[in-house]
Amino acid sequence: MKKIFLVLLVLVVVISCNKSIKKQKKYPENLSKVIEKHGGFDVWRSFKTVTFTVKNEEHTTDLNSRKALVNTDKYSLGFDGENVWLKEQDLAAFKGNPEFYYNLYFYFYAMPFVLTDDGIIYSETKAIEFEGVSYPGIKISYKANVGTSPDDNYFIYYHPETYQMEWLGYTVTYFSKKPSSEFNIIRYNDWENVNGLVLPKSITWYKKNEEGNPLAPTREPTKFSSALLSKAPLADSFFEKPKQ
Known part of the structure; x- marks a missing residue:
């Protein structure tokens, strides 16, 4: 009986250690500081929706x-x-590609937290300059066969003193299915606290020079509103296509 108890005790310890190892996933130190500035891993992971x-x-x-x-x-x-799936009340009301679009704004909105997903590879990238400030950057790429566009690259740039995220560079390979060196850049400088997380109120696309440094806005800011985070998951049926 004692031997069985000891075996069970060892198994519990091993399982607990494995869970701890999984929770202690390693990220670049500078990215961890950015995440903490925006509320931290634990707060982000406490929400379901x-x-x-x-x-x-x-x-x-x-x-x-x-x-x-x-x-x-x-x-x-x-x-x-x-x-x-797509359901239109008015014929041809939606202009675009549903597979490309359905999570597009989620990724822009959930920065920088989505840059800690599984299957990500981190590397260094050169800083960008704007109005006399040099913003350090982190390049995010993906392992093969991760998501619908594994050749996409993201570049997160943060303030050198506060570690708050300030810019996002990104490539689009969904349509070409080929790696690209051309990237767009978005300014993140309008934030709000939502249940302990610092999330964007608006984002602004910028044009850039030959060195990749942002110059000026290309359009009016895209605004986010009515933000809500919930610790309760929604039923699977919520995300299913309506039958009528």
């Missing part, structure tokens, strides 16, 4: 499964865990 509004669309995403729903009065689209 996020909802926000952008361009009169209500976006809801399950933070674990990444199931998603985008709702408007003219159309709805979503990802049910297996398939992306």
Whole structure:
């Protein structure tokens, strides 16, 4: 009986250690500081669902499964865990590619936390300069076969003193299915505290010079509103295509 007890005790210790190792995933020190500036890993992982509004669309995403729903009065689209679907109340109301679009704004909104997903490779990248400030950067790439666009690259740039995220560079390879050296750049300088997390109120696309440094806005800011974080997951049926 004592031997059985000891064996069970060893198994419990091993399982606990394995769980601790998984929780202690290593990130670059500077990225960890950025995450902490925005609320921290523990707070982010305590939530199950996020909802926000952008361009009169209500976006809801399950933070674990990444199931998603985008709702408007003219159309709805979503990802049910297996398939992306589109339902239009008005014919041809949605302009775009549903598979590309359904989680596009979620990724922009959930920065910098989505840059800690599994399958990510971190490396150094050169800083960018704007209005006399040099913003250090981290390059984020993906392992093969991760997501629908594993050749995408992201570049996060943070303030050298506060470690708050200030800029995001990104490439788009979804349509070409080929690596690209051309990248877009977004300024993140308008934030709000949502349940302990620092999340964007708006983002602004910028044009850049030949060195990749931002110059001036290319359009009006894209605004996020009605942000809501929940610690309760939604039912799977919430993300399924309506039958009627």
